[in-house]
Amino acid sequence: MFLNSTDMGYSSLQDCVNDLEQNGYLIRIKEEVDPYLEMAAIHMRVFDAQGPAVYFERVKGSRFPAVSNLFGTLERSKFMFRDTLEHIQKLVDVKMDPASVLKNPFRYLGSSAVALGALPWKKKSGAPILYGQTQISALPQIVNWPMDGGAFVTMPQVYTEDIDKPGVMGANLGMYRIQLSGNDYQLDKEVGLHYQLHRGIGIHQTKANEKGQPLKVSIFVGGPPSHPLSAVMPLPEGLSELLFAGALGNRRFRYFYDEEGFCISADADFVITGTVYPNENKPEGPFGDHIGYYSLTHPFPLMRVHRVYHRKDPIWSFTVVGRPPQEDTSFGALIHEITGKAIPQQIGGLHAVNAVDPAGVHPLLFAIGSERYTPYQEVERPQELLTIANQILGTNQLSLAKYLFIAAHEDNTALNINNIREFFTHIFERIDLSRDLHFQTNTTIDTLDYTGDGLNAGSKVVFAAVGKPKRTLLRELPRMLDLPRPFQHAKLALPGVMVVDGASFSTYTEEVQSIAEWTKAAGELDWQGIACIVLVDDAEFAAASENNFVWVTFTRSNPSYDIYGIDSFTSFKHWGCHGPVIIDARSKPHHAPDLIKDPKVEERINRLGERGGSLYGII
Numbered sequence: 001m002f003l004n005s006t007d008m009g010y011s012s013l014q015d016c017v018n019d020l021e022q023n024g025y026l027i028r029i030k031e032e033v034d035p036y037l038e039m040a041a042i043h044m045r046v047f048d049a050q051g052p053a054v055y056f057e058r059v060k061g062s063r064f065p066a067v068s069n070l071f072g073t074l075e076r077s078k079f080m081f082r083d084t085l086e087h088i089q090k091l092v093d094v095k096m097d098p099a100s101v102l103k104n105p106f107r108y109l110g111s112s113a114v115a116l117g118a119l120p121w122k123k124k125s126g127a128p129i130l131y132g133q134t135q136i137s138a139l140p141q142i143v144n145w146p147m148d149g150g151a152f153v154t155m156p157q158v159y160t161e162d163i164d165k166p167g168v169m170g171a172n173l174g175m176y177r178i179q180l181s182g183n184d185y186q187l188d189k190e191v192g193l194h195y196q197l198h199r200g201i202g203i204h205q206t207k208a209n210e211k212g213q214p215l216k217v218s219i220f221v222g223g224p225p226s227h228p229l230s231a232v233m234p235l236p237e238g239l240s241e242l243l244f245a246g247a248l249g250n251r252r253f254r255y256f257y258d259e260e261g262f263c264i265s266a267d268a269d270f271v272i273t274g275t276v277y278p279n280e281n282k283p284e285g286p287f288g289d290h291i292g293y294y295s296l297t298h299p300f301p302l303m304r305v306h307r308v309y310h311r312k313d314p315i316w317s318f319t320v321v322g323r324p325p326q327e328d329t330s331f332g333a334l335i336h337e338i339t340g341k342a343i344p345q346q347i348g349g350l351h352a353v354n355a356v357d358p359a360g361v362h363p364l365l366f367a368i369g370s371e372r373y374t375p376y377q378e379v380e381r382p383q384e385l386l387t388i389a390n391q392i393l394g395t396n397q398l399s400l401a402k403y404l405f406i407a408a409h410e411d412n413t414a415l416n417i418n419n420i421r422e423f424f425t426h427i428f429e430r431i432d433l434s435r436d437l438h439f440q441t442n443t444t445i446d447t448l449d450y451t452g453d454g455l456n457a458g459s460k461v462v463f464a465a466v467g468k469p470k471r472t473l474l475r476e477l478p479r480m481l482d483l484p485r486p487f488q489h490a491k492l493a494l495p496g497v498m499v500v501d502g503a504s505f506s507t508y509t510e511e512v513q514s515i516a517e518w519t520k521a522a523g524e525l526d527w528q529g530i531a532c533i534v535l536v537d538d539a540e541f542a543a544a545s546e547n548n549f550v551w552v553t554f555t556r557s558n559p560s561y562d563i564y565g566i567d568s569f570t571s572f573k574h575w576g577c578h579g580p581v582i583i584d585a586r587s588k589p590h591h592a593p594d595l596i597k598d599p600k601v602e603e604r605i606n607r608l609g610e611r612g613g614s615l616y617g618i619i
Helices: 013-022 038-048 074-080 085-096 099-103 105-116 200-210 226-232 241-249 327-339 342-346 384-392 396-400 420-430 508-522 539-543 546-555 599-609
Strands: 026-033 053-059 066-068 156-160 172-174 190-193 215-221 254-257 263-265 270-284 298-310 350-355 364-369 403-408 437-444 457-465 489-494 497-501 532-535 563-565 568-571 574-577 581-584
Touching: 013 026, 013 053, 013 074, 026 038, 026 599, 038 053, 038 066, 038 599, 074 327, 085 241, 085 327, 156 200, 156 226, 156 263, 172 200, 172 226, 172 241, 190 270, 200 215, 200 270, 215 263, 226 241, 226 327, 263 270, 350 384, 350 396, 364 384, 384 403, 384 457, 403 420, 420 457, 420 489, 420 546, 437 574, 489 539, 489 546, 497 539, 497 546, 508 563, 508 581, 532 546, 539 546, 563 574
Parallel strands: 026 053, 364 403, 403 457, 497 532, 532 581
Antiparallel strands: 053 066, 156 172, 156 215, 190 298, 215 270, 254 263, 270 298, 350 364, 437 457, 489 497, 563 581, 568 574
16 A cells, blocks of 8 residues: 555654554563563563563663563564555665666655655654653663673664764664673763674764764664664665655654754654764673674773653663574564665675574675676586675675675576575585685674684685586485594584584694594595585584574684685695585684573573463463
8 A cells, every 4th residue: 555644653662562562462571570681581582482572561770661572573573564664665676776766667656755755854842852861870771691791772773973964864873782881881971882894883983083073972762663673774875764764664753953962863762862082992892792602892982971861751672682593683584575685786696695694694695696607608617606706795794794605596596595404405516615615814704703813803705606516415424434533423414514523622723733634534434425514512403403503603613714624725825625625613712602591590580471470371
C-alpha cells in the first residue's frame, strides 16, 4: 500500500512498546532486576528462546525502566516497519541505481513521496526531550559481562557534524559504544567514546583536531525504532541517516539546537551532550564484543559531559553484545532485507556477498562473482574474481575482513551464499591450493580482532575458486586414520574439512618448527578427499556444528601467521601447497579472553522462569 498523510509512524519508543505489547511481541518483567549482569543474562536467555521484546519495569539503582530485544527476531522487526519497508527498499534501489527510476517510474511514485516527506524537521518549541535533566549515574548502569570495564550504552545513536559543513543533512549518526563508568572516568563528568575504523565520526573528529577545535557530540538513546536502525544502516554516500530515519519511521526526524549549540533529537528518550577535545584520550574497555571475545583496554576519545536530557517517563534502550547469534544478528538480517542489492550494484560483476554472522561478521566473507574476462575459452583459473575480491576488500566495513572465499557464478548459478556447508563444499571441490590463495600482509583488520600483531593490524587472504570440480571431498574419515603426533585426534567438520587437536599453542617460534615437522610426517599419508585441516584446541567442539566451526576457525587465526600447508612452497613471492591447506586456529597467548557467563547469575535468573515468574513459559 502507499502511505498517505494519515499514516503515521511511532512518535516515541513508548508508542512502539505499547504496539508490541498489544500484539503479543513484548513481555514485562515486574521483579526488580540488577543491571549488573542480570539484565544481560535475562536478555540472552529470552533471545536464545526466540522470545519477545523485554520491558524491565524495576531496574535496581535507577528510577528509569529499560527495554531490550526489540529487534530480536526478523518477524518483529518487519512488524515494526510494516507500513514502510517496501518503500524503503525502493528508495535504496534508487540511490544505488538511479536509472531504475527511468526504467520503471511508476514503481517509485509512492516511495518518492515518502522520501520528500521524510526531510528532518527543525522544531521551534514543545520538544518532549526537554521535560527534564538528570545525571549519568542516575541512568541504568548495565554491565553485560563479568570482565567489562564498567557500564556501557549499547544502543546509542551518536551524532556529530562536519565543522566545515555544519547542519543535519551532512551530519553522521552512528552506533558506537559509550562507556559510562569505570576505569579513570570521572563519574557524571566524563564518558568514553569508542568507534572503529572507517566510521563517519572519525572524519569529523580528524577535521576538528586539525583546526584545534573541540567536536560537539550528541548521544541519543531511545526514540522511535527507526532511529537506532538508521544509526547502524550502511547507507550509500550522501544519503543522510536522519532522512532515512524519517522515511523508515514514516515520521520526520525532529530536532533542534540547545543554547550551547548541541543538536538534540526531540523525540529521543535521553540525550547526552558533550565535547571531545583534540588529543584527549583515556583507557576504554574491556567490553564483551560481537566476535565472542572481550575487546581489551585501549585509549579512546574522552567526551566531557555537558548535559543529560530526558523526556517524561523515558525508557532506556539497550542490547547485549556477544558471540553470535545475538540481537545484532537480527539487525543484520533486517539490513539485508533493505540493502541486499546495494553492494553488488557498487561492484561490477559481484552477484552477492555475505559477512558470515556465526564467524563474528568481520572475520569471514563469502562472495559470488562473474568470471567473464575470457569468454572465448574455458576458464581455468580465477581472473575477474580476483579483481572483484580486491574491490570487496576495499569497500566500507567489508575492508575489515580477514578471510574472503569467492566463487564464480557461472559454475553454479543456484549456489546459496548463506549456506555454510554448501559454500565451503563448492570452494574446496574446485580450488587449486597451489595457485588460488592470495595474501595481503601487514594490513588493517577489525579493531575488535586480536588475532593480529597489534591493534587494527593483521593480514587477509582470498580463497578464489573457479571451474569444474578438481576433487571429490570425503564425507567421513577413514576408520584407521593414523595421524602423526602431536595432532592425532581428528573429526570431520565439513566435507573435505578436518579439525584436529592434540597440543596447545606455545609460541610462534616453536610452533612454526613443530608444524613444519608435523606436515612433513603427515605428507606421507594419502590426503585424497581432504582439502583443509584446522588445528584447534577442542576438535569435538569445533566439529559439533557449522557455527562452532566457523567461529573457532576464523576468529582464532591470522592468515599470514597461521596458514600452513602439506607440501607447501613459495615461488616468486607466491605461497601455495600441493596437499591440504592448514589453518592453525588454536588460542594464542595474545588473544582476548572468551566471553563466559557467570554461573551464579544464570542460577539467580532461573526464578523468573518458574511458575508465577514474569518469564514463565518463555525461558
